[in-house]
Amino acid sequence: MDAYDPQTIEARWQKWWEDHRTFAVEGTAPRAKKFYCLTMFPYPSGVLHVGHGRNYIIGDVVSRYKMMRGYEVLSPMGWDAFGLPAENAAIKKGVLPRTWVEQNVAHMKTQFRRWGVGYDWRREVNTSTVDYYKWTQWIFLVLYERGLAYQRKAPVNWCPSCQTGLANEEVVEGKCDRCGAEVSKRDIPQWFFRITEYAQRLLDDLSELGEWPETVRTMQANWIGRSEGARVDFRLEDGTPLPVFTTRPDTLWGVTFMSLAPEHPLVRKLVAGTPREKEVLGFCDRCRLQSAAVRGDAAVEKEGVFTGAYVVNPVSGERVPLWVANYALMEYGTGAVMAVPAHDQRDFEFARKYGLPIKVVIQPTDPGTGPMACAPRPLRAEAMEAAYVDAGIMVDSGPMGGTASPAGIPEVIAYLAGEKMGDRTVHYRLRDWLISRQRYWGAPIPVIHCPTCGIVPVPVDQLPVELPAETEIEFPPKGESPLAKVASWVNTQCPTCGQAARRETDTLAQWLCSCWYFLRYTLTDAERRPNDKPFDRKKVDYWMPVDQYIGGIEHAVLHLLYTRFICKVLCDAGHVGFAEPFKALFTQGMICKQSSITHKLEKMSKSKGNVVSPDAVIAEYGADTQRLYTLFVGPPQKDAEWQDDAVVGARRFLDRVWRQVAERQEAMAGVRPYAGDGSDLDAAAKALWRKTHQTIRKVTDDIEHSWQFNTAVAAVMELANAIAEAPKSPAAAPVLRLALESMVRLLAPLVPHFAEELWVALGHEPSVLAAGWPEFSEAACQEDVLEIPVQVNGKLRAHVSVPAGASEEVVTAAAMGLEKVKEFIGAAPVRKVIYIPGRMLNIVAK
Numbered sequence: 001m002d003a004y005d006p007q008t009i010e011a012r013w014q015k016w017w018e019d020h021r022t023f024a025v026e027g028t029a030p031r032a033k034k035f036y037c038l039t040m041f042p043y044p045s046g047v048l049h050v051g052h053g054r055n056y057i058i059g060d061v062v063s064r065y066k067m068m069r070g071y072e073v074l075s076p077m078g079w080d081a082f083g084l085p086a087e088n089a090a091i092k093k094g095v096l097p098r099t100w101v102e103q104n105v106a107h108m109k110t111q112f113r114r115w116g117v118g119y120d121w122r123r124e125v126n127t128s129t130v131d132y133y134k135w136t137q138w139i140f141l142v143l144y145e146r147g148l149a150y151q152r153k154a155p156v157n158w159c160p161s162c163q164t165g166l167a168n169e170e171v172v173e174g175k176c177d178r179c180g181a182e183v184s185k186r187d188i189p190q191w192f193f194r195i196t197e198y199a200q201r202l203l204d205d206l207s208e209l210g211e212w213p214e215t216v217r218t219m220q221a222n223w224i225g226r227s228e229g230a231r232v233d234f235r236l237e238d239g240t241p242l243p244v245f246t247t248r249p250d251t252l253w254g255v256t257f258m259s260l261a262p263e264h265p266l267v268r269k270l271v272a273g274t275p276r277e278k279e280v281l282g283f284c285d286r287c288r289l290q291s292a293a294v295r296g297d298a299a300v301e302k303e304g305v306f307t308g309a310y311v312v313n314p315v316s317g318e319r320v321p322l323w324v325a326n327y328a329l330m331e332y333g334t335g336a337v338m339a340v341p342a343h344d345q346r347d348f349e350f351a352r353k354y355g356l357p358i359k360v361v362i363q364p365t366d367p368g369t370g371p372m373a374c375a376p377r378p379l380r381a382e383a384m385e386a387a388y389v390d391a392g393i394m395v396d397s398g399p400m401g402g403t404a405s406p407a408g409i410p411e412v413i414a415y416l417a418g419e420k421m422g423d424r425t426v427h428y429r430l431r432d433w434l435i436s437r438q439r440y441w442g443a444p445i446p447v448i449h450c451p452t453c454g455i456v457p458v459p460v461d462q463l464p465v466e467l468p469a470e471t472e473i474e475f476p477p478k479g480e481s482p483l484a485k486v487a488s489w490v491n492t493q494c495p496t497c498g499q500a501a502r503r504e505t506d507t508l509a510q511w512l513c514s515c516w517y518f519l520r521y522t523l524t525d526a527e528r529r530p531n532d533k534p535f536d537r538k539k540v541d542y543w544m545p546v547d548q549y550i551g552g553i554e555h556a557v558l559h560l561l562y563t564r565f566i567c568k569v570l571c572d573a574g575h576v577g578f579a580e581p582f583k584a585l586f587t588q589g590m591i592c593k594q595s596s597i598t599h600k601l602e603k604m605s606k607s608k609g610n611v612v613s614p615d616a617v618i619a620e621y622g623a624d625t626q627r628l629y630t631l632f633v634g635p636p637q638k639d640a641e642w643q644d645d646a647v648v649g650a651r652r653f654l655d656r657v658w659r660q661v662a663e664r665q666e667a668m669a670g671v672r673p674y675a676g677d678g679s680d681l682d683a684a685a686k687a688l689w690r691k692t693h694q695t696i697r698k699v700t701d702d703i704e705h706s707w708q709f710n711t712a713v714a715a716v717m718e719l720a721n722a723i724a725e726a727p728k729s730p731a732a733a734p735v736l737r738l739a740l741e742s743m744v745r746l747l748a749p750l751v752p753h754f755a756e757e758l759w760v761a762l763g764h765e766p767s768v769l770a771a772g773w774p775e776f777s778e779a780a781c782q783e784d785v786l787e788i789p790v791q792v793n794g795k796l797r798a799h800v801s802v803p804a805g806a807s808e809e810v811v812t813a814a815a816m817g818l819e820k821v822k823e824f825i826g827a828a829p830v831r832k833v834i835y836i837p838g839r840m841l842n843i844v845a846k
């Protein structure tokens, strides 16, 4: 055998897998033996670095492992090619988005190939191709027909840099998720999906996702943000209803003012023509520049302005002033907040700042415990330094006085309902999903605006609505879709009445494209022609749900929530037979590296000067070394540090295993792997046989149950140590062969080119994937146990059970742990321990 040369063998095996269609699947296995392994598809936004590699390498390990376990594994890949990143980058570089995407796809595909990750490329999707986005438009129409898509003019999140509206989920800490610009609000007509209609189901079905990380389920639950409370029907003095939502109706008698969100439509009407108009509207305009995240932050300085109007509290008939406050959010409840400064900290701070009254309506009752327990002193508003938010008893609360708080909330709600002053209600934090973008690089929203018929959906048989040619487009964003400038495209005929009409010029957010790509993968390119359906129900029902989804946690409330919603809609519409798309989810940690700029550990990025190119690592060490290092660097769900000088360690291990096989290749010729029960083996051979079975058990467990690839690799390293020390006698040859073959098969999912090559070197036909995963026997894993007599001061006092070959330290520790031995030693110090290996232990204690 030649020396290990990854450059030669990796290219050879990549070609072999392609020629033999190793990863092409037809879906012919019984359904119990299908396995859909899905790795989140990338934006073709440039070049992949080794940090990206973790995701795809883990997916490939799982796919290959399942193939070796006899599953038919669907492992596809594609490109999330529409959207702002591509368009922004194309503008910056002065190329057309499609050209830019195509170049990146070509390069990234080469990178995937060189990593040795196996995909069924006949199923590749690119969301920006017309054969694909035709069906993204179809999904929009499915929602439209079901009343789940609507256009409305409303204040929306606006990125001044990307010049487009954004969904709430795309605004992170008040900034654009794409470009980092501060997000403001703008009043423009936008398209929304009614995801709020599915809020409760999205919440309830989280309980079915037991194989998802707890963190992701919690993030989704918090994002949906269900809270139970009451609607209370306040009114303006002229009788205009102004309902509020509150989770604390038990504090209703303590309301001393009310706050409206600056965006509340009532504000403008209330102050129109009054002396306060200028001051109030000026305040509202200033608030709009602050993001909801900043305004909703408990630490933000509370500010407000009196509108001059009053509202009437239905339970007390009291007249309280109506303010506008920065901390009242249109997104929460009704945009009107009843203020109870005695029992809400934000209201308390606001009341103190503006000299508004504070009225205590919950008195603490807990007398404490112990001999010093006494009834707490009653709260007095003047003496309060903070709001009292704990439990107590309702006081000064009309007919509800004396009720326990918060335990009595249901009684208060029943009272409100009985008096027709309000009712029990559930509030969700989740808002409708803004899906229109004022940009070019997306699927056009398939509707037509007709002067007579209004909004008319494009009939399905007229799909796709193709984007106009890129050469006709002025790309730099101007706040209106660039499509609006292409008159020949915009002007069309109404599909209903035939009149001259205009096309919708907004495009769909790329989040919709990625809500169904995994359904498209169930068709091969041949099966997709003549493209008369988005997917085939039979194929989808066979492959779905996805058995294992792998991707980053940053998608927890974006892609993963949107996709669950779209799946439920498709299920309700009868297009698919399942309501949850992803059975199991794994979110990998990031690979970080010391930044040459900040000198801190940071996520790899060009701006931090810490990007490592896989091309360079592969050229120096080979793809299998990069794979092994990536898997060995730490538990895959945690962030890990990439260290350039540690990569060589992974390469050294592969060199060592290679030499082990090469040196024993001749001796192994014609030898069959040992298949006995161990009874005919001498001690040294038996030890290797046992170690082999234990390693198979450990690696299987690490991959199958806990995804601990790092400890799996460590276990194989231990087996390699045992092989190095194994006897070279002809009698031990079958056990040695078993050990070598098992090691190569265990390595096959991790370092696939390397394992294929060694499998052939051991005299087999390729592929090692077809050889299957090695089996272990529990009996073979059992250590021989010895009963060793234990003496204390020369007298036999007990027996201790230890594994054969246990060291003196292990035997001594086990013996000292025995109750009987402890008893005879008593308080005397141990002076000496004499161990005759395997025979006797004497403890001298005097």
Ligand SMILES: [Zn+2]
Binding pocket: 159, 160, 161, 162, 163, 176, 177, 178, 179, 180, 181
């Ligand atoms: Zn932006």
Ligand SMILES: [Zn+2]
Binding pocket: 450, 451, 452, 453, 454, 456, 494, 495, 496, 497, 498, 499
């Ligand atoms: Zn019409």
